[in-house]
Amino acid sequence: MTKSDEAYQCFMSRFTCSAAVFSVFSEDLNLDPDMAKKIACGFGAGISNTGNICGAVSGAVMVIGLKYGKTEASNDAATEKTRTLVRQFIEEFTKKHGSICCTNLLGYDLSDPETYAAAKTSGLFTTRCPLLVKDAADILERIL
Numbered sequence: 334m335t336k337s338d339e340a341y342q343c344f345m346s347r348f349t350c351s352a353a354v355f356s357v358f359s360e361d362l363n364l365d366p367d368m369a370k371k372i373a374c375g376f377g378a379g380i381s382n383t384g385n386i387c388g389a390v391s392g393a394v395m396v397i398g399l400k401y402g403k404t405e406a407s408n409d410a411a412t413e414k415t416r417t418l419v420r421q422f423i424e425e426f427t428k429k430h431g432s433i434c435c436t437n438l439l440g441y442d443l444s445d446p447e448t449y450a451a452a453k454t455s456g457l458f459t460t461r462c463p464l465l466v467k468d469a470a471d472i473l474e475r476i477l
Contacts, residue, residue, distance in 0.1 A: 340389075340470035341463055349377025350462055354392030354469050358477075362399045379435025382443045389462075389469035390426060390433045394419050396473055418476055425472045430465065438465060 336357050344353035351373040359369035375381050376391035397418045403411040423433055436442050439461060441452035452458070 335471070336474045337467040337470040341467045344463055344466045345459075349374055349388055350466050350469075351376035351388035351392040351395075353466050354389050354473070355395045356392075357470060358396040358473065359399070362396070364399060379443050382449060384436035384441075384443045385434065387426075387433055387435045387438055387465060387469075389465045390423070393422055393426075393469045393473045396477070397422065400477060421476055422472055425476070426469060429468060429472075 339357040340353045343357060344350055348356070348370055352370040355373035356366040356369040359366050373388075373392050373395060376386075376395075377388035379385045379387060380391065398415055401411055401415045401418060403409070403415070405411075427433055430438055432438055439452055439457050441455075441457070442448045443452060
């Protein structure tokens with residue numbers, strides 16, 4: 334089973350998009366998957382229904398940081414590698430979907446309760462979002 338399949342299953346099991354992407358890579362990087370789900374939870378739905386960066390993208394950025402991020406103040410090479418991979422991820426995701434912004438990706442402003450309800454009723458969270466989760470995990474698996 335691929336990471337994108339695992340992320341899809343996690344998302345369809347009612348975890349946030351960010352938690353689904355982040356948690357399926359976490360164990361490989363010595364972070365407990367349950368802890369990863371908790372860390373990433375608030376990033377789902379465009380950072381907690383604010384319509385900002387897609388949670389699947391946020392989850393991927395956290396994975397890149399967990400794998401390559403800087404832990405010593407003098408390790409600027411780690412920062413540069415992290416930033417390079419994040420930019421590559423964003424470029425590939427944007428090329429495929431046109432944006433990394435949740436509002437743009439879904440066509441609904443999730444920060445407005447009525448619009449959020451309309452998005453939910455439309456079925457986007459079970460049709461469009463799973464594809465974004467799968468694609469984020471797929472791109473991430475390729476670039477790592």
